[in-house]
Amino acid sequence: MDSKEASGTVRKPGPKPLQSSSVRTQYLILYNFVSMILWLVVLGRVVLLVPMVGFGRVYQGAGNFTKWTQTMALLEVVHSAVGIVRAPIGTTLMQVSSRLLLVWGIVNNFPFVARSAGYSSMLFAWGLTEVVRYGFFVFTLSGYSPGIISWLRYNTFLILYPLGASSETWLVYKAIPAAKKIRQEFAWALQLILFIYIPGFYILFTHMLKQRRKIMRGKQMEKNQ
Secondary structure, three states: OOOOOOOOOOOOOOOOOOOOOOHHHHHHHHHHHHHHHHHHHHHHHHHHHHHHHHHHHHHHHHHEEEHHHHHHHHHHHHHHHHHHOOOHHHHHHHHHHHHHHHHHHOOOOOHHHHHHHHHHHHHHHEEEEHHHHHHHHHHHOOOOOOHHHHHHHHOOHHHHOOOHHHHHHHHHHHHHHHHHOHHHHHHOOOOOOOOHHHHHHHHHHHHHHHHHHHHHHHHHHHHOO
């Protein structure tokens, strides 16, 4: 679930000037900043809409915006494929494709599933995760490493990833009966996807755990110096 892990490197706490003014770096800063703002809008809409109109109407207020915001993440697959970032293309493609399945294959075709609280919890988990992730890369690519953003980056996923994954699987499960009415093979495909979620989540979650251990170990070495 980590499409640009190698986009920036963690530096010692404290402000530092921009290390590179290359077109690549400037582009990545802009891309991450725009993505952070878009996901902040998604997160804000969910947080405001749930208490105002309830879970059942979140889709009307945030569905289309989320769909296109997530679709923009296809650029991350391109970034990885052409070497703009050093992120593994396998985990990048896995995360992006699973989310596109949710917004286009499930919610777009079966909007009734979005009335479930699982849809709102999924958007909340996605939104907060991405605001932190993109914000982290904006800072690190700009030559800064605030302690709080680094801590959020490598700790909030421990809760947000399981919340997001469980919400996603719930929505896929809810869509299976409706998919069966369209075509039996469609329902079988969704059942297969549910089965794949188990190893898929394990791969993505352990990838983040490895990154977390690496970063925490580096910070501990800095303290000991």
